[in-house]
Amino acid sequence: MAAGTRSLLVLLAAALPIHAADPAVDSEDRERVKTVARISPAVVAVVTGGGSGVLISEDGYALTNYHVVGGQGPALRCGLPDGNLYDAVVVGLDRIGDVALIKLLPREAGAKFPHAVMGDSDTVKVGDWSLALGNPFLLATDFTPTVTFGLVSGIHRYQYPERGMFEYTDCIQSDTSINPGNSGGPLFNTRGELIGINGRGSFDKRGRVNSGVGYAISINQIKNFLGHLRAGLQVDHASLGAVVSSSPEEEGSRPRVLVSGLISSDAERRGLQLGDELTRFAGRPVGTVNQFKNVLGLYPKGWRVPMTVRREREGGGTETRQMLVRLMGYERQVQGEAPKPPAPGRPKPPGNPDGGKPAADSPAMKLFEARPGFANWHFNKLARDRLLAGLTAKTDLSSTTGDWVVRANAKLGEKGREGTAVIRWAAGTEGMPDRVMALIDGVDFTLEPLKTDLPAASLRDPPGSGGMLTALYHFRQLMLKGKSGFVGESSHGGVEPYYPPLEKEPDDLFKARLDAEIIRASLGGVDTRFQFTTGQGGTRLAGMESVLDKEEDPCEIHFDDYREAGGKSLPFKISVFHGGRPYCRLEVQSWDLK
Amino acid sequence: MGPEVTLLAAALLLVSPAEETLGEVASKVNARLVKIYGSGGVKGLPGYGTGILVSPEGHILTAANHLPDSSDLRVHLADGTRLSAKVVASEPELDAALLKIDDKTAAGELPHFDIAKASKAPLLAPGTGVLAFSNQFQIATRDEPLTVQRGVVAAITTLQGRIGVFEAPYSGSVYVIDAITNNPGAAGGALTNRKGDLVGIIGRELRNDQTQTWINYAVPLGATVASRGTQGRMLSLAELLEKKEKYRPSGRPDRAGRSGDWNVRAGWILVPQVIDRTPPFIEEVEANSPASRAGARPDDLIVYVDGTPVPTIAALRDILEKYRPGDKVQVEVRRQDRLQTLVVELEPPPKPPANPPR
Numbered sequence: 001m002a003a004g005t006r007s008l009l010v011l012l013a014a015a016l017p018i019h020a021a022d023p024a025v026d027s028e029d030r031e032r033v034k035t036v037a038r039i040s041p042a043v044v045a046v047v048t049g050g051g052s053g054v055l056i057s058e059d060g061y062a063l064t065n066y067h068v069v070g071g072q073g074p075a076l077r078c079g080l081p082d083g084n085l086y087d088a089v090v091v092g093l094d095r096i097g098d099v100a101l102i103k104l105l106p107r108e109a110g111a112k113f114p115h116a117v118m119g120d121s122d123t124v125k126v127g128d129w130s131l132a133l134g135n136p137f138l139l140a141t142d143f144t145p146t147v148t149f150g151l152v153s154g155i156h157r158y159q160y161p162e163r164g165m166f167e168y169t170d171c172i173q174s175d176t177s178i179n180p181g182n183s184g185g186p187l188f189n190t191r192g193e194l195i196g197i198n199g200r201g202s203f204d205k206r207g208r209v210n211s212g213v214g215y216a217i218s219i220n221q222i223k224n225f226l227g228h229l230r231a232g233l234q235v236d237h238a239s240l241g242a243v244v245s246s247s248p249e250e251e252g253s254r255p256r257v258l259v260s261g262l263i264s265s266d267a268e269r270r271g272l273q274l275g276d277e278l279t280r281f282a283g284r285p286v287g288t289v290n291q292f293k294n295v296l297g298l299y300p301k302g303w304r305v306p307m308t309v310r311r312e313r314e315g316g317g318t319e320t321r322q323m324l325v326r327l328m329g330y331e332r333q334v335q336g337e338a339p340k341p342p343a344p345g346r347p348k349p350p351g352n353p354d355g356g357k358p359a360a361d362s363p364a365m366k367l368f369e370a371r372p373g374f375a376n377w378h379f380n381k382l383a384r385d386r387l388l389a390g391l392t393a394k395t396d397l398s399s400t401t402g403d404w405v406v407r408a409n410a411k412l413g414e415k416g417r418e419g420t421a422v423i424r425w426a427a428g429t430e431g432m433p434d435r436v437m438a439l440i441d442g443v444d445f446t447l448e449p450l451k452t453d454l455p456a457a458s459l460r461d462p463p464g465s466g467g468m469l470t471a472l473y474h475f476r477q478l479m480l481k482g483k484s485g486f487v488g489e490s491s492h493g494g495v496e497p498y499y500p501p502l503e504k505e506p507d508d509l510f511k512a513r514l515d516a517e518i519i520r521a522s523l524g525g526v527d528t529r530f531q532f533t534t535g536q537g538g539t540r541l542a543g544m545e546s547v548l549d550k551e552e553d554p555c556e557i558h559f560d561d562y563r564e565a566g567g568k569s570l571p572f573k574i575s576v577f578h579g580g581r582p583y584c585r586l587e588v589q590s591w592d593l594k
Numbered sequence: 595m596g597p598e599v600t601l602l603a604a605a606l607l608l609v610s611p612a613e614e615t616l617g618e619v620a621s622k623v624n625a626r627l628v629k630i631y632g633s634g635g636v637k638g639l640p641g642y643g644t645g646i647l648v649s650p651e652g653h654i655l656t657a658a659n660h661l662p663d664s665s666d667l668r669v670h671l672a673d674g675t676r677l678s679a680k681v682v683a684s685e686p687e688l689d690a691a692l693l694k695i696d697d698k699t700a701a702g703e704l705p706h707f708d709i710a711k712a713s714k715a716p717l718l719a720p721g722t723g724v725l726a727f728s729n730q731f732q733i734a735t736r737d738e739p740l741t742v743q744r745g746v747v748a749a750i751t752t753l754q755g756r757i758g759v760f761e762a763p764y765s766g767s768v769y770v771i772d773a774i775t776n777n778p779g780a781a782g783g784a785l786t787n788r789k790g791d792l793v794g795i796i797g798r799e800l801r802n803d804q805t806q807t808w809i810n811y812a813v814p815l816g817a818t819v820a821s822r823g824t825q826g827r828m829l830s831l832a833e834l835l836e837k838k839e840k841y842r843p844s845g846r847p848d849r850a851g852r853s854g855d856w857n858v859r860a861g862w863i864l865v866p867q868v869i870d871r872t873p874p875f876i877e878e879v880e881a882n883s884p885a886s887r888a889g890a891r892p893d894d895l896i897v898y899v900d901g902t903p904v905p906t907i908a909a910l911r912d913i914l915e916k917y918r919p920g921d922k923v924q925v926e927v928r929r930q931d932r933l934q935t936l937v938v939e940l941e942p943p944p945k946p947p948a949n950p951p952r
Contacts, residue, residue, distance in 0.1 A: 126742060127616030151616065151744040157733055173733060175743040175773065202731035204778055205638070205799075206808065212743050212774030213731060246736075255674045255736045288674065288736045 035192040036131065036147050041114035043145040043186060044104070045079035045135040046088075048072050052134030052145070052185025053102065054194060055080075055115040060104035061230070063222060064184030065199045066093055067166065069100045074376060075364035078104055079135075079143030080113075089364035092229025093375040096237040096330060097297070098166045098199050099222055100184075101229035103379075105363055116186060119193025121218035124172055128152040132176040132198055132214070134185025145185070150176030158290045158297075159200060159215055167237070169297025171215045172196045178214030187216040195219050221298045227495025227517065228300055232379030235494070236301040238327035241265020242272055246289055255288045259309070266326035269553055270580065272309065279320065280308035283510035301329040302529075303496050306509035324499060324509060324580070374491075383492035387517050387532060388482050390539030394569045397479040402427050402594030404476065408574070408586035412441060413464075421586055425476045436469045436476070438462060440584065449473040449524060459526070459548055466555035466578030467526070471546035474521065474528040475557070478541075488522030498531045498542055501558050501575050501582070516542055537562070541571070553579040565591050616744075619725065619790040624739045625672045625705045627784055628654055629729045630679075630693070632664025638799075644728045644740065644783035645669060645693060646795065647706040652677075652695035653838055655709070656782030658684045658763075659798045662691040669695060671704070674737030682838060686868050688831050689753075689764035689797055689813045691782075692838060707784075707792040713815040713832035718769065718793055722747045726773045726812075728783025728796055740783070745773030745810075753811060754803040762800050763868045766819035768811040769794050776800070776808040785812040858917050858940040861885040867907045874910045876927070888936040894927035914940075 044053035044062050051068030055061070062078070069076060069090055076088040084107060092101040104113060124130075130152050133145040140146065154173035161167035172187065178198050187196040196216030203211050228235040243261030257278040262268050278286050281295045282305035299305060304326045313319050371377035392398070403426050410421040419441035428434040428450070437446045438461075445461045447469035448454070460467045477485030498516035499509060506512045516531035531543040540562060545554040555578055559571035572588040614622070626647045634641030643661045645654035654669060656662065667679045677695045684691040718724065726743045734740050749770040753762060769785060775796050783796035794812035802809050818830045861883020865875040874896040879886045896904055900923055904910040917923060919942040927934050 125615075125617040126739060127618070127620045151742060153741045153743055154733060154739065156738070159733075173741060202733065202777070204731070210774070211777060213733070213741065213777065255676075288738070290735050290738065 032131075032149070032190065035188075035190065036133075039116060039131075039186075039188055039192045040133060040145055040147075041081050042116040043081060043133045043135075045138070045140070045143040045145070046076065046102075046184055047079055047085070048076040050138060050181060051183040052181065052198075053078065054133075054186035054197070055104065055113050056118060056194070057115050058112040060086075060088075060106060060113045061091070062088070062102050062104055063186075063197055064100050064102060065197065066095050066098045066100045067199070068184040069102060070095065074368040074370075075362040076102060077362075078102070080104075081142075081144050083142045087362050087364045089367045089376065091376050091379050092225075092231065092233055092235065094225055094229065094235045094237075095165050096161065096167050097217060097221065097225060097235075098168070099197065099217060099225065099229070100375075101226070103367065105367075116188070116194040117192070118219050118223065119189055119191070119195045121172065121195045121220040124152055124155055124189065124195050124218075126152055126155055129190050130172075130174050130176050130195070131188040131190070131192075132174070132178060132182060132185060132216075133188065134182040134198065136177075136179035136181040138181050148177040150174050153213070156291070156294050157215060158294050166200065167297055168200050168215050168217060170218055170221060170294040171200070172218055174214055174216065175212045176214060177210040179210050180208055182214075197222065218298075224298055224303075225300055225494075227515070229375075229494075230379065231383040231492040231494045232374050232376040232381075233492075233494055234373060234375045237330040238296055238299050238301050238303060239330045240296060240325065241267040241328045244278055244289060244292055247277075257286055257289055257292050264551060265328055266553075267307075267323075270323040270325050271321070272323065272325070273311065276309040276311050278307065279310050280306075280322075282306065283508055296327075299327060300494065300496075301327055301331075302493075303327050304499065305497070322505065322509060380492050383517075384483065384490065384519060387492060387519060387534075387539060390534060391532065391541065392482070394538045394540065395479065397568065397593060398482070400593040401480065403592075404594070405590075405592040406574070406586070406588055407590050407592075408588045410441065410587075411582075411585040413583070414581055416582075416585070417441075421584060423472060425472070434473070436473045438469060438472075445469060447473065456548075462583075464578060465576055465583040466553055467546055467548045468555055468557070468576050468583065470526055470548065471528065471544060471555045471557055471576075474523060474526065474546055475544060477523060478519070478521065478530060483521075486521040486523045488524075490519060490521040493518030493520040493529060496529075496531070498533065500542065500560065501577065501585075514542070538569075540569075561588075566593065568593075614789065616725070616742075616788070619786075619788070620727070620742045621739065623725070623727050623742075623784060623786055623790045623792075626707055627672065627727055627740055629670040629732075629734065629740070630654070630656060630661060630782065631668045631670070632661045632666065634660060634664075638778075640732070640778035642729060642732045642779045643781050644730075644779065644796070646782070646784050646792065647704055648692075648709045648835055649706055649838070650702055650704050652679075652697070652704055653682065653706075653835075654679065654693040654695065655795060655835065656691050656693060657795065657798050658686045658689055658691040659781050661782075662693065667693065669693070670736055672737065672739070676736075683834060685829065685834060686763035687819060687866075688766075688817065688829050688834060689762075690795060690831055690834060692834060694838075709792070709815065709832070709835045712792045713835065715791070715793070715816070717750060717767075717814055717816065718747050718787065720747050720749050723788045724769075724771060724773070724793065725786050725788060725790070726771065726775045726780075726783060726796060727786065728775060728777075728780035730775070730777035730780035730783075732779050743773040743775065745771045748772045750814075753797075753800070753809075761803070761869050762798070764797075764813065764819065766813070766817045768797065768809075768813055771810050771812060773810060775810045775812070856911055856914055857943060858914055858919055858921070859884065859943045860890075860914075860938050860940060862890055864907055864910075870906065870908060872907050874904055874907045884938045884941055885936075888925070888938040889934075890925075890927065890936055890938070891929065894929050894934070896925055897928050897933065898924075898926035900924050919943075 042055040046053045049068040049072045053062045053064035074090045078086045078088045086104045088102045088104045132148045157171045157173045159168035198216045200215040202213040245260045247256035259276045286292045308322045369378040406423040408421045410419045412419050422439040424437040426435040433450050483490040497513035519530040521528050528546045533542045543558045545556045547554040558575045561573035562569045570591045575585040576583040628645045630643040630645045645656040648655045662681045662684045669679045677697045679693045679695045682692040727740050753768045781798045785794035794814045797811045861880040862876045862885040863878040865877045876894045925936045
């Protein structure tokens, strides 16, 4: 007895100084406990599909993995740490990036959801601590998330896709325990900011449970796709249209990335050549193929990003070139069921009868509409109509059904030769169809867009503009009739970078980009993307691009210097580019709208 | 008493450098590690691994697994430089191999760990925080930094591991850690304390002998182990690293364990019996011995003794126990791809020395 007491005392004596040793550790521990309490309410248990998720907005948008909700149908059931089950609907899907955006329906109309704050995953460093919250093994039937804590083991990691899907680029690797059911759940930094979505791990011989190597999709990648996802799109990732490979392996060599193959692509049209050394891509230095694939994977198909190449100059020396390249699509049609990702396995719901599938009359189905190419057409229509309503609020031209005339001073061609321009949109009358006419420096061009069997050349008039008249016809359709101006298609195209024409090319074009919301419209076989900025000045048409042939450069028109004219906000600077070169730059003298 | 204490505290402050963040520690350690590529990719044996730079000339400490057996070994330095390397020594009994990069341009001023100092440091106590650096799963390529995991020393114990059906050759002390390092490609990685000081080398993909669970372990830099092949000899990792050559324990080899001179003498010296299944390869043939008279040569593999197959050194020993000095025994050996028949007239074993070496 006495001996027992003594050893207990010894133990206490040994333990006390250790406990009291580092007040910093104590306070860090307390902070972490507080952080966990703050971020937990936003963690979602995605019951349908057996995974996790995280709310990112007070109106119920939440992120999860594609491999959690893909193939589960549009209506879902989700649990929150308040202990309640919620109906939810799939909004946007990114199969390749393994991301899904879903929307939880409030239990009472207008009720707000707790949500996580998105951090900047580019500031995450190796050696940072991280917190993973989620629902591993579907442990918590009351949906209280499980918290695991660990080290960021690596950043800018590249994990190969499996059968064309689930390519994890530029992802965050951590030794924070990730187990079946954690998929789709959040990875937080110690400040409680959302830095990634846990979705994959490296598994070898122990089955799909924690191996000390988990991967989270970086939140910054997801931010690039979020505009697309919110618009109900089924997004595609990007390819360059060129094959790059490591420089020939020489002893003692440092890696370089060389262009070793090229297909017909925007990259080729922008002047990329075989043998070029890729040094920067989308604002990031590139030294290895993995680094290139990491950066490429961050962007959706169709985005334009700058890239810098180094090239041997004839007669010695090297030159560097920056080019703005439009990214091609990535996805080959993957047939059949989704393959099993190398993700933590899907846990078996532990006898949760009402947990699994939502009822067929789920209220979520009111927020769903199927359409090929879209994850949820309902949300696309909402996004499109909201954007066009914003446009009409500033510039409503729907009543000006007569002729429109713009008179302008023009700077023509690359050299900016001075001249004049008159653009006339003539409304169709009896016996006289719609016409778009341009009088450029005394030369007359006319397009009758509704006429069938138009010669290809006249669609591209004036020569060198890439189809300015055709594009301007689409412009009138949009401004006059909105979505009903396009019989082919008009949909929201998500968010893309927009590069306003600048006098002098900046060193890093990527920093000069603006975020633009896109309307995709199609008429007479010509696809147009209208680019809107939605800043403080309201919704504004900043630019448009009309593609007459996918193998050709589009006609780009930029609109700037908006002024009030006749109670409408109208652009007084209009510039037309084709193939990266200016065709004309107009200083508008007058808008005449009838 | 009081002033002395103050002085001591001041001295402590002076020697302890400003606290580095784990990220800074990680990049410091990473600069001293390499990725190793060689043969593999079959039967769960990865063709990649991790190594630790231990000299400015490019000596690399790694695990003695299948990788150093590759004919074409390549390493990638932390900055992505790609170099070829050769094996200096592979010592399965120490669970360690020493490589050296070939290239002379890179050598001379490579960042490296000071092994001499590190191997003298006392063992970390269980509960001490550690970091594990490795290229497990080949996540990092070229200049990408290795994976870093955090853990604590869970225990210090002797290794009782298995590789498949084989017993692990290393039987010395190990750090058992709670970080999951038992993953492909992690072997040869660095175990450091939280300040980035090297304390051990991450071990191979082994299972615990008794529980059949995967062991996350590292060999301490100060490891010494009693050789099984050369009984009574102590092998030391520090000595291997200091000499930087094929490790030959000092002193006379214990012939009883190695030569096959059991109850009879043939005069062949077999390879060290590293595992139970070590086959009876002849390493050396003593001059003027029954084996040399019969025409045995180094690298001969003894296959049959009087028609009985002898797959292992243990089997050879068992069968020779039935013979007496003076017996003639017909031995089939495999030499290159052909079988040779030798007739060996066995002699009495040499008398053990009066004071056996310890």
